[in-house]
Amino acid sequence: MTSPHPSSAASRYRALLSPLDLGRLTLKNRLVMGSMHVGLEDHPGDLARLSAFLGERARGGVGLIVTGGHSPNRSGRLTAGGAQADERTMTRHQVITREVHDADGRIILQLLHAGRYAAQPLAASPSGGRSPLSPFRSRRLTRRGTRRTVEQFALAARRAVDAGYDGVELMGSEGYLLNQFLAPTTNRRRDRFGRGAEGRRALPLAIAAAVRDAIGEDALLSYRISLLDLVPGGQTWDETVVLAKGLAERGVDVLSTGIGWHEARVPTIVTSVPRGAFVPLTAQLRSEVDVPVIASNRLHDPDLAEQVLARGEADLVSMARQLLADPHLPRKLAEGRSGQVVACISCNQACLDKVFVGKRASCLVNPRAAHETELVLTPVAPRRVRKVAVVGGGPAGLEAALAAAERGHVVTLFEATEELGGQLRLAARIPGKEDYALALRSWRMRLAAAGVGIRLGMRPTPADLAGFHDVIVATGVAPRPVDLPGFAPSAEPPAAGPQVVTYQDLLEERAVAGERVAIIGAGGIGVDVAEYLTSPIPSPTLDARAWREHWGVTDPSAVRGGVTAAPQRTEANDGRRAREVHLLQRKETKIGAGLGRTTGWVHRAELRRAGVIQHRGVTYERIDEQGLHLVEDGEARVLEVDTVVLCAGQVSVADLAAELGAGASRTSPRVHVVGGADLAAELDAERAIRQAVEVASAL
Structure with missing residues (x-):
């Protein structure tokens, strides 16, 4: 294990940007793009889009990419048509591994068996039964089926490495099959894969050993381990530590930490979860094992990630949604441009909320995420540069101004008030949404870097806009x-x-x-x-200890699963x-x-x-x-x-658009209406920002 050392490029992030020898692989930095399904994994027709998506992150400089989950067999697919690491699919994935390696990136394939979470009729799990997340009742894996599952994991891992992947990750967290085998609440077997803690961990350990044999010593083997199940009848801390040590003994190179089952009634990834709320458990595991440990969950802030690594609480930091928001985050840190990092606000509106209903993911603050081949911001030739006015400093106006400026246009942004942000600025005042302010700070910094002129406290008239080639009206909404x-x-x-x-x-x-x-x-x-x-005042989001108490999160050494009933609010315990x-x-x-x-x-x-x-x-x-x-x-x-x-509800503020349309002539600027000014129904920041980028990309 290599120790962090100062980076010549950006000493502020010397730990985060320092290289690491992981197994026989050398990573350029400690940033991991954690696994997240984006809806491009399941269909062969989306392979070019998936390759572009992952390649963009590799070009952005991330140390290691972990793909979305691919099942080792049909029963483990998340859906009937879900991703599977079969021979044909892995052969096709060579286009992905070439794309990433050509960008000097490293990538491993995650192997995920959904178990009782599979939303398809072939679902299989340790003891059978139905989960809250699937309409299908899973069948109980037979002893032969369990042994066959071990073989299928090994075969899938070998196929991945043959396709050019640098290794594989075994998904043993979030309540999927391997996690289900580990927990008494879902494993009631009486054979060698049940009957106490030793039997319950037999399958994950057998799979880890078989996969290591299949991929050889040169490929990277990661295991995503659940530190805190957050369900009654989950694992104890002692069981987790014994499992972690057993995995290391069987050749696992790195332990990637996971928090909470998908069915848990404790939030783990939404914006109201304090940043770094679960780092103490990661640090505790790191002190008890001899392999590197990856910290995860609400660690999107580079400054916090740097602190976690510098304090020795983890060896690497996983950022999934943050690298949806900004694929070039590592490169920006290395170049001293941390203020221009696009901030993830953990809203989930355009990413996880979409994936869980079978749609393609994107990102509210970066609509190009997972749409790299369709939403392209092509630089304009000097002779085609236009003077662009953007009226309105809410999310749609901010992104329209930025996208137009990044293409090379000359942009002026007008905002009637003395503050940028619009409805997002109001949202940042809601307890639990404090991180929304990070997005506004990021926009301001990026606008300045792109050379956008900003006129605050000015409500322009058609006469003020007469000298522009294009006017993007993003005047937003007002309460209905x-x-x-x-x-x-x-x-x-x-x-x-x-x-x-x-x-x-x-x-x-x-x-x-x-x-x-x-x-x-x-x-x-x-x-x-x-x-x-x-x-409560202050917001529990700003105090990890208060938040854990607020949601009943407790020490897994004392309570199996690490969760109790959350205390009810009273005036005595509420500020x-x-x-x-x-x-x-x-x-x-x-x-x-x-x-x-x-x-x-x-x-x-x-x-x-x-x-x-x-x-x-x-x-x-x-x-x-x-x-x-x-x-x-x-x-x-x-x-x-x-x-x-x-x-x-809201109504569109579109007076300016109407005035510009009424007085239009052949010499008038072209008018484009975006965001709430175009459509106020069901106020939708994701749609507004995407529409703004689409308009700017077509100028």
Whole structure:
């Protein structure tokens, strides 16, 4: 194991950028692109796109790439058409390994058997049964089937190395098959692959030994090990350490740490999880084994990653989503451009939320991710350079200005307020979304580096824009008004009855909510406002210890699986004074039903814990001195509240676009409308940013 040493290129990240001898492979730095399925792995027709995606990360300078999971056999596929490391597929993958190696990169293939998580009828698991994540009941693996699984892992690993991969990773975490064999809750076998902790780890150890024999000593063998299952009946810490030592004895070169099963009721990767929340466990494992250890989960900040390595808490750091956001992060660090790193905000909206519903992943702040062959920012020839005005400094405007400038156009960005950020700036004020501010800081730095002129506090007129070739209107949205008696927002509390405010007034602190609050609208913004009004102060996201207590995460040495029931919120253990908050929606559907697949359940859990009173199928009538009048379940009632917050959707702010269109002539600038100014329904930052880049790419 090589020790970190100063890098001549960027001493600020000397540990992160130092090389490492891993097995018989030398990595250029300690950054690992962790495995993440992006939806390009399953179909041969997507191979060129997958190759371009992985090649871009190799050119960005990452030390080691781990692919998305490929099953060793049909029963282990995630879906019926899911990726499998069969002979034909691996032969085709030579285009990927050549692409990565031509960029001086290193890449290993992850072998993943889904077990009871497989959403297909051939699913097989240690003891049979159905998981919460699949509509199919898995069959119990026979003893012969278990032995056959060992052979199939070894065959798949050999095929991967023959295809040019530098090695393989065995997925033994996140609740997949190998993890299922290790946990008493899913392994109730009475044969040699069950019956106590030694029997439960027999299969993972046998597979590790067989794979090492199959790939030889020169190829890299990684094992993704679960440090904290976060499910009742999971592993104990002592069992994890014994497994780790057994894996090292069987030839595993590196242990990549994983946290939490996919079915766990504790968040592990969303933005409300504190940065580095699970590093102490990684450090503990590193102190007990003699092979390098990779830290993971919410370690997207290069400064934090550097600290983890410099303190000796890990040997490498895994960043998956961060390298979706910025494939050139390692190169930027090495060149002293850390301020220009595109910040991952762990929102999951365009990546994991898409993958879990069978769509291709991308990235909210980098729509080119996994779309490298389709969304191309080609530099313009000098004679084709255009003067471009971008009006509006929200996410769509920021990305439009940046993309146009990076192509070589001369860009000026106008923002009517004194701050950039638009709706994203408001989102950053929600407890648990503090990292959204990182994205805004990154945009500001990149705009400056690209030479974009920024005019704050200016709302340009058509006359101001007459000298530009193109105007990109990204003026965003405004809160939708409610056309009912008493619903007009008021700057000051009335003499009697509730004050009506918009969510924007509340989050920008132009208004203060009282002790009894009604929130009109239970979409994403309504849920955010409910959390803003009820979350503990300070936010648990800013204190890893408080967050672990908040979610019932405990020492796996003391509690099997490392999780207990999370404590309920009370005034005694909560820094915020308890409020009575009502969250109301017209729809009959479950509140939060439209939120992201990986994040919605977290928000709903927080609402329940905070005691937010939820109302569905509501008809609003009026607001007067008595309060908010409504009809619920066919009965009229009045909510006696101090404050009513309007979160009833948004409307496009498109006045400028209309003015420019009305006065257009042959010499007028071309007008492009993007983001919320184009479509306000279901406020969607991912769509807005992607549309902005598409427009800029076509200028």
